Amino acid sequence: MVPPAYKKRKRSPLPSHNGDREPSHIQDSGALFEQQSKVADKMASTRSSLAAQNDTRSPSTLTPCSIYHSNLFQLQVDELLLKVRSHEGRMANAENALRKLKTIIERIPNREPRSILQAEREQHESHTVRIPFPNPQPKTDAKFTLAYSKPANINVVGSYARKTAIQTEDQLGIDLAVTMPLSIFQDKDYLNYRYFHKRAYYLACLATAIEEAEECTFVIKYMYQHGNHLQPVINVSPGTGDDDFSRSNCQISIVLAANGAMFPMSKTLPDKNCVRTKTEEANTSDSLAIPTPFYNASLRSECSSLAYLKFLHGASLQSIGFANACVLGSVWLRQRGMRASLSGGGFGAFEWACMMALLLQGGGHKGKPVLSKGYSSYQLFKATLKFLAMTDLVAKPLLIKAEFVDVTASEHPVLFDGARGMNILYKMTPWSYAMLRHDARSTLDLFDDPLSDHFHACFIASFNDPKQKFGSIILLPLRQIRPSASRTTDAISEGMAFCGQAYQALKTGLGDRVSLIDIKPPEKPAWSPMNSKQHTTRTSRIQVGLLLNPEQSNRTVDRGPSAEDKEKAAAFRKFWGEKAELRRFKDGSIQESLIWPQKDPQKTVLEQVVTYIIRRHLGEEAFSGSNFIREPLECLLPYQSITSAEARAVHQPGMTGFEPLMTAFEILEKAIRSLKGLPLQIRQISPAHPQLCYTSTRVPILNPSQCQMDPANVHVQFEGSNRWPDVIEAVQRTKIAFLLKMGEILEEATPNLSARLGLENTDRKMLNNAFVDIIYPSGAFFRLRVHQEGELHLLERTLRDGSHTQAGRDEAGSAISTYKRNFVHAPLHTQALRNLSTRFPLLSPCIRLMKTWLDSHLLSTHISDELIELLTIRTFKHPVPGYPPDGTMPAFLRTLAFVAKWDWRSEPLIVDCSKEEKMDSKAINDIQFRFEALRKLDPARNRVAIFAASNIDPKGVTWTELGPPNMIAARFTSLARAATALAKEQGLAFEPEALFVPSMTDYDFVIYLAPKFTMGQHGAEKAVEPVFKNLQTRTQEDRSRLGFNPVRMYVDELRKLYGNNVVFFYNSQGGSVIAGLWNPQTGPRPWRIGVPYNTTPLASSGDGEDYVSINKHTTLHDIARLGGDMLLRIEVKQ
Template sequence: MLEDMFLEENSEFVRKVFLESRSLVEALILLKVWARQRRTVYTHDCINGYLLSVLVACLTAQSAGNIVSKSMTARQIFRVIIKYIGTSNAWEKGLFLHPPRQYNISKEDVNQQKKFPILLFDVSGHLNLMFRMTRAAFLELKDEAVSTLNCLEKHKDDGFEEIFMTKVDFASKFDSCLRINMKENSRVLGLGFCMDEERWRVCERDIHLLLSQGLTDRSKLVRVVWRNSPSNWNIHDGFMKFGEEPVLVGVLLSSQEKSFRIVDIGPSAENKDEVIKFRKFWGEKAELRRFKDGNIAESTVWECDPWERHAIIKRIVEYVLHRHFKLASQDLFHSVDQLDFCLHLNGKDPVSHSGKLMEAFETLSKRLRLLDDIPLKVSTVQPLDPAFRHASVFPPLPHPLVHEKLSIKSTESIALTCIPSMDVLIQLEGSGNWPLDPVAIERTKSAFLLRIGKSLEERWGMICTASEEEVNVHTSGFSFSLKILHERALSTLTSLAMSGKGKSIHPSIDKELFMKSQHSSMINGLHGRFPMYGSVVRLAKRWVSAHLFSSYFAEEVIELVVAHLFLRHFPFHAPCSRITGFLRFLRLLANFDWAYSPLVVDINNDLTSEDEKDIYENFLSCRKMEEKNEGEMDVAMYIATSYDKQSQAWTKFSPSKLVLKRIASYARSSADLLTGIITDGAPNEYTWECVFRTPLTNYDAVILLHPNKLPQPQHLLFPSQQPKGKLVTWGKPSKDFNCYLPLKGGTKSLMEARDKILVNFDPTRYFLRDLQSEFHDTFKLWYDKIGGDAIGITWEKNNSKKRRRDEEEEIKMDPLGILEEVGQIGKGFVKSVHLLKAPKLGQNGRFPK
C-alpha cells in the first residue's frame, strides 16, 4: 500500500534528477544493460530497472553525500555505482532520497526496518523500496558487482564484451544447477496463501538455509529462485496453476579441493549442544570419528571413487532435501553427471588408470637417462600426448600383451588388436657433429632411435618395434613412440618463435615437435591451476568428434579454446563443474567473432602489451590479405599464444571459413539444447544423448563402417542408423582384420598373440587418406576419429578464385558411380554407402567439376 501511495512522488523525484544530466541517463542505460544480461540478479527478489534508477538518483543527491557527480562521464558513473554496490556497506545502514531530518523518523523506526538486508527509503521516509530484496539475492548482486570491477581493472577498456554483451544465466553461471518440483509438496501446501510473506518466498528462504548449512564452505554462493506464476500465465486462468513452475537452485562452488572432499568434520564430541544439532540435521549420516590429529568429532563421510568426486555435491544436496523437505527422487533433477556416459568405458572413467600410465612413463624416462652406451646421452624426456596432460578423451588402458613378462588374468579372454602409441620427445646432449642437410638430420635421428631401442631391450628387457616412421617402446602395458628434437633445431626454433618469425622454420618436422613441446608444457601448468580443465576438454573433444569435425580441428585447438574459458572467465568465475564448462565452450564457439577478433590465450602471463599489439597487427594484416584474395581467409580461426603469435601452428590451413561457420551453428544448437535441459527439463530420456548425436541428414552422402573393424570399437558412442536415402552399395566385413585377439593362456600362445598387435593402426585414417588422394576436388569428408562408424560426405563447391571462366570446367559427373568406387576402395571395411543429395547442376546443366 505504501508503495502505491508514493509511486508518483518517487517517480517525479527520479525524473528531475535525470533531467539535469545526460551522462546520468547514459550511465543508467549501461547499468540496466549490465543487470539485464545477468538474469540471475534481474529477478523478483533482487534488482530491476526502476530500483537502479532510484539508486542512481539517491547517490547523486546530497543526502547520500553526492557520491555521483553530474560532471562525470557515463562510464565513470557506471564504475562508481558498480563499486558502490560491490564494496559499500552504507546502504545496509540506510539510504534516503532526502536527508533523514526532513522525515522526522526515530531511530526505533529505522531499527524496525533492519530485518531487510538493505535499506533505501523513498521520499516519504516510511517505505523501504528494497523490501523485496532477500539476503541471498543481495549477496549475489554484490558478487556480480565485484566480478565486474575485477574485469574493469584487469582488461581496462577491453572488457566491453564481457560486461555488456555476455549473457549470464543459471545454466552458464552456476557450477551446479538443481530443479525441484514442489507442486504436491506437503510442507509447501501447509503454508497456505494468506501470509505476510508468500509461501513461495518462505520456501525459497528455507531451501537456501538448508543447503547453505549442508554445503558449508563447499559453496561460495547458493541461489534459490521460484517463479510462482507460469511464464505463459493469463490472468483469466486464475491462480490454480500458481506453484507449478519448478524451483531453480544454483550453487557456485568454492574450489576443487574444498567442494569435492570426502569428509566433513563437525563439532567435537565434548560440545554436547552442537553435537545434538549436528545429529538432528544429518540424521543417520552423522558418525563419530577419530582423526589423525587425535581429535574425536562428529562427521559425515561421502565415500566414492576419485573419478566420481565431482558428484559429491549432488549427493549432499539430494540427501538434505530428502531428509528435511520429504522430497521424492523424481522431484529432484540435479545437472552434474549426466554427460559422464560419453567419457566412460564399461561404466567407469578410464582416468582411473592415469596413475599407472604416469608410473610407466617415469620408468621409461628414468631408464632413457641412464643409457650410457649411445653416442649422446639423453638430457630431457618430455611427454607430448594429451593423455599426459589429462586432455585425452580416452587415455590408453594397460594392454595385457605389452608387458615385459606376459601373464594373463583368468578373467581376460580377449585383447584389442590395435594399441595407440603415445609420443615422447627426447633431447640429447649438445654436439657440433650433427649434419646440416635436413634429410641427413632425419636419418641420423632414426639411427639414434634404433640404437636407443636396442639398448632398452638389452638392458631392461623392454619391447621395441621399429618402422620407417617411428620407434615404439612397450612397457608396463603401454606403448610410447620416441621422437628426437636435436639441440641445433631447438635453439633456432626458440629464437625464431621469440622474434615472431616462426613461420619460416625448417624443417617442418622439427617445427611440429617444437610447437607440440611448447604447447604440452603450457597446458600441463594450466591443469595444476584448474583441476576441472581436463574434464571439460575431454567433453569438448568428444563433442567435436561426435559431430564429425575431426578432419578439421587439431586437438590442440580445442585445448586452447577451453583454456581461454578458464583464463579469461569474466563475467563468470572459472568453472568448477564439467557441464558448466562444456556449456561455456559451446557458447564461445558459437558466439565468438572469429572474423574480426583473434583469440589470445596467455596461460602463464608471458605476453606483454607490446606482444598483444603485435598480435592484433598480425591479425589485421591477415584479414587485409583476405580482402585482396577475394574473401578467402588465410587463417579463419586466429588463435595466438606466447609460442605462436601468428596462429601458424594449429589453424593455418584448417578450419576453413565454411567449416568454422558450420561448427558454430552446431555449437549454438547444442548449447540451446543443453541450457533447456538444465533449466526446463528434458522432454524425453534421450535428450542428454542428443547433445552428442549428429544428424546424418546434414550430409550429401554417408559411408557406414563395420563396427567390428574399428580399431577401438569400445569407444563407439551410438551405433549409426541407416540413413534415409538411396543405398548405393554394401559389403561384407573382411576376414583379414579383427579388432580383438583371443587370449587362451600359455606363454607360447601369448607370444603369438603379441606378434599380431598393430601399433597406431587406424583403418579409418588410412581409408580417408585413400579417398582424399582419389577424390580431393570432388567432396569433403567428415568423420569421428575417437570412435565413429559413420563418415559424412559433402560435395565440393568450387571457389570463385579457383573456378575457370571456361565452360570446360563443368563436366559430366556420376555421383552414383563415384560412391560405388568409394565402396570399392573400402571393401571389407565399408558396410554401406548411401546417397542423400546429388550435387547441384552447373549453369550448362552439368555437374561442377
C-alpha cells in the same frame, strides 16, 4: 554533495592520491566530463584512451584517463545507448491507450462506503469482476468500510516516464499510477492489512470500469506487482482496432499509489510492527519486538511512488550521466536475469536508479557521497558496480539521511532511504543479494582481463540460462509453509518462506562445496479478474542453482566440529541426524564427521548430500518431488575398458583416470635420464600429446593384456653438439642411430619392455623420419622422437639459399612449419595444458567433451585438437560472465556459445595460457596486428581460415594452417549455433545427448564401414575377448599390431588421393561411417592432360573444344576398391 574543489582540479596531475588510487582517478577523470560528454571532442577522448591502452593503474597515466575503459568501449557504449533508447516513434499507440485509460478512470462515479460483505455481494451480483483481496482475507465482520472516490491524480511513473526504459525483445513495462484520494482512508489503516484491503477494493472498481467501458476493448488481468501478493495491479493488454497497441510492444500496468503524507513515516520504519495478532494487541509491548519490515516497506512503496519519480528526476537533472547510467544498469541487470520482482531477485532498474541516486547523496566515508555528480554515465555505472561488489549491506546496513532509524541486523540487505522512509532493497533475499554481488564482482574482474570482450560480456551477452551458470540445478516442488523461523507476522508469502528454509538448510549442509546458492521461486502469472485469487498450480517448482566449488563439491569426507565442542557437536548431530558419526582422524583429532560413499558412478557425492538434506529438512514430499538435474555429460565421454575396475577408474571424476599413464611417463623419464652409453647427454624430455595433458578423448587405460590404441608422443632433446651433420637429410638419419641405440639400452634396462623402431615421412627427406615405440609391460605405450634444434637452422638456410627451385623452397617452408608445430609448439602447448588442468579441474572433462562433440559430428579430423583446447581454455581463462564455469555442463555450453558467436572471419582468437601473469597489451596488439596483416594478405582466407593465437604461440596459425578450411569452419559455427539454440529452447528439460547425434542428410555420400573395423567401445582389436584371465598373455604377434588403425590410414589415403575433389568427414574415435561431400568446383572443364580428377569424356559440344566432367560414379567405385574388405556399402544421396 560534491565539493566544488573537484572542478578546480581539472586536468591537473594528481598531487596526493596515492592512498586510495582507484576512486581518485575516477573522480579526477570525472572532472573532465564536460569535455568528454561531447564525443566530437576528439582530443579529450583520445587522451583518455592513452591511459586505457596503457595500464590504467599506473600513477603516471592516472591524470586524464579511463572515463571509459577504452575508446572502442566508449564508442560501443554510445552505440548501445542509441539502440536501446530509440523507441519514441512507435509509442504513439501506447500513448493513446494511456490517454484512453485515463479518461475511463476519471469517469468512474464515486461509491459510498460500505461493509466488506456488501461490497463483495455487489461485485458478485452486478459485475463480473472480483475483488483481489490479499491474504489474509479480511474478516467479513471487520469494522472498516470500503469506498471509491475520484483519484487524486493519474500519472505515468517508472522508467518509461523518466525515459530510461530500455528497448529489447522483452515487452516494455509502462506504469500508470493512480493515486487514491486521502478521503477513503483512515489514520490507522496502516495496521493489519487494512490499507491493502481498501486498496484491493479500489483496484476492483477500476477493473470493473475498464472491463465494462464500452468504447474500449482492452484485455485486462490482475497481476501481483513484482510478485508481491499485497500489491495486485491491473495488467492491460492490447485490444482490437484502435486499442491495439501491440506495435509498441509494451505492457501497461495500472498501479495504485497513495499520498505520501497519508501515514506517518515513523510508524512504518523497518523496526516497527504493523501486523498485530489479537493477543498481541492486548499486549503491545511484546508485539513491537517482532518487526514486520516487508509489510512496512510494501506499504511505504505504495505511498512513495510519486516521491521517487521526483527524486530520480532530480538526480538526472543534477548529474548529466545519470539517465544513461540508469540505462546501462538496466541492461546489465537484464542480461543477468535480475528483475524487480520477488522471483527475479528483487533488484531491478528502479532499485538500481534509486541506489545510484542515494549514493549521489551519501553512503561513503563520514556520510560523503559515494558517487560524484560529475561522473560520466560509464563512471557512474562502474562505481555503482564497485559499491555493490565491495559493500556488504547485510553485515553493515547503510542508512542515508536517516540518523533517527535503528536497523537491527538481519540476513536481509538494507539500504535505507531516510527521506522517503523505505529500505529500497526490501524485496531482496539473502541469496539474490549474494548473487547480485557475485555478478557485480565478476563484471569488475572482467574489466581487469585485457583479453575478454568487455562490452559484449557486460551488456550484450545474456546469462539468463541457469545451465550456463550453475554446475548443479535442483527442482523442488513448492510447498506452502508458514514461516517457521519465528512468530513473525510479516507478510512474507508462504512460498518465499519455503525458499528461505531450503536456503538455510542447503547453506548449512553444503558448506564450502558450493560458493553460492541461488533460489528462484516460480513466476506468478497474471490471472483473470473474474477470480479474486490466483490459482496456484500444483506443479509449480522452485529452482535451486548451486554454484559449485569444483575442488570441494565431491569431497567424500566432511569433517565437523570437534567432539569436545559440545554445543557445536550437538548442533551438527541435530542437523545431520543419524548420518553424523564420530571419527578419529589420522592427525589424531576426534571429530564429528560425515562419510559419503562413492559407489554409484551415476550418483555423485554432491547429489547424495543434496538429496539427504532435502529429505531431512524439507520433508519427504519435497524429496520425492525433487529433481536433481545431474551432469550426464561425463557419461557421454567414450571410454575403452574391459574390467569393472577399469570402468570405475574411467568414471572417476576429473583427471584421475589419467594418473597411471602419468606415473608411467615419470618412470620412462627417469629411465631415459639414467641411460648410460649414449654419446650425448640428455637435455630435455618433453611430453607432446593430449594423453599426457589430460585432454585425450579416451582415458588411456593401462592393461598388460591390452594396450591403449594410440602411443603418447614424447620428445627427447640432447645437449648441443657441433658434431651433428650440416645437411638436413643427414641429421634425420643420425637421429635414427640415436633412436636405435636408445631403444636397445632401454630394452636391456627394463625386462619385458619392447622398443621398436618405426619409420614415418619416408617420402619427405627433410622431415623427421623415425621414432621408437616403447611398450612397457604395464601396457603404457610411448613414441619417442629426437628433437634436434639445429634442424630449424638448416631448414631456414635451405629456404634462404637462392639456389633452390620453387618446389624445393616450398618443401623447406612446409618442413619448417611442421618442425615448429611438432617440436616447438606441441610440447609447449602440452606443458601449458598440464599446468592449467591442475588449476581448473573441469578443464580436462570439458575439453574431452568438446572433442567428443566434434567427433560425433565427424569434424574432428578437420579441426585440430589444439584449436579445441584453446577454445575451451578461453572459457576458463577469459570467462564471459567474469567467473570460470563451475561444472562440465556450464563449461561445455559456454564454449559452444562462444563458438556460436565467434566471428572467426574478422576476429582472432587470443588466449592467455599462462598460469599466473597476464599478457601485456603490447603482445596482444602484436597478435592483433598479425591477424590484420594476414587477412589483408589473404582476404578470402584460402590459406588460413581461423586464426588462433596464444601467449605461447603468437603466430596464430600453428594449429589452423592445416585446417579447418572456410567451409568446415562455417559448419563448426553453424553446429554450435544449432546446439546453443537447442539448449536455450529446451530450458531445464534439456538433454545434452541430443547434441551428440549427427545428421547424415547433409552429405553427398556415406561410406559404411564393416563392423570388424569400427572401433566401437573397445577398439578394433577387441572383437574377440578372451574369457579366461590366464589366456590374456600377450604374444609377440599382438604387440606388433599395436597402434594399427586401418580405417584412419584409409581415410588419410583417401584425403591424399581425392582431397581436392571430395571433403571427407570421419569420427577419429572410431565411427562406423565416413561421409563425403563433392567439391562444387568439379564441374565440366575443357580437356587437358592434368585434370585433377577421374574424368568422363563428354560428347563434343561443337565449338571445337572437348569437354570432360568428373566421373563421380567411378570415383566412388575407386573409393570402394581401395577400401576393399573394410567397407560394407556406400550410400549415395539421391
